[in-house]
């Protein structure tokens with residue numbers, strides 16, 4: 001019987017959101033670091049789903065707990081869906097998000113409003129102690145803003161404008177972002193799949 005979910009991520013921003021969204025499950029949610037596991041799986045997949053599974057599989061053999069991982073990113077239609085699965089690696093893993101976001105805003109400068117469509121995607125993989133693998137996907141549609149705004153969230157949130165809320169996802173309070181985000185949607189689907197199983 002599993003008592004914990006170990007989330008295979010080194011991203012603290014993701015981890016905060018995951019804890020908040022899954023807090024209703026009667027399972028302890030811990031990061032790899034908290035579980036004392038150090039792994040940095042090479043993301044060699046060509047889709048969000050493949051990479052989520054690669055990350056989850058990289059630690060699944062090391063524990064009897066449930067293992068989960070997400071692979072997520074921002075797809076900008078006018079930039080041929082860049083940065084996409086390379087969102088964390090765009091301009092280099094260690095480059096600040098101020099620079100990444102400013103560069104994307106500059107690349108989008110001449111793009112007119114109707115063509116500024118974009119979405120956040122989150123593929124979420126879980127591997128159960130039985131070996132069963134589950135993968136779900138959540139998406140949220142939005143637009144690329146004209147300037148960075150907001151202090152919540154992380155990553156590309158300051159340039160992701162949500163027309164239905166009239167603000168960027170970095171301006172939304174965390175509970176609000178989790179209620180509508182790609183990660184929130186994927187985790188809600190996974191929550192349902194897990195609740196249907198004896199875990």
Ligand code: ITT
Pocket residue numbers: 008009010011014043055070071072073074087088120153154155156157181183
């Ligand atoms: P792990 O692989 O260790 O989980 P990572 O940050 O490398 O951490 P990904 O490969 O899935 O994770 O890259 C996701 C990137 O996409 C993330 O670093 C952000 O740049 C961006 N991103 C994903 N979800 C986001 C969100 O909710 N808000 C803002 N940016 C997001």
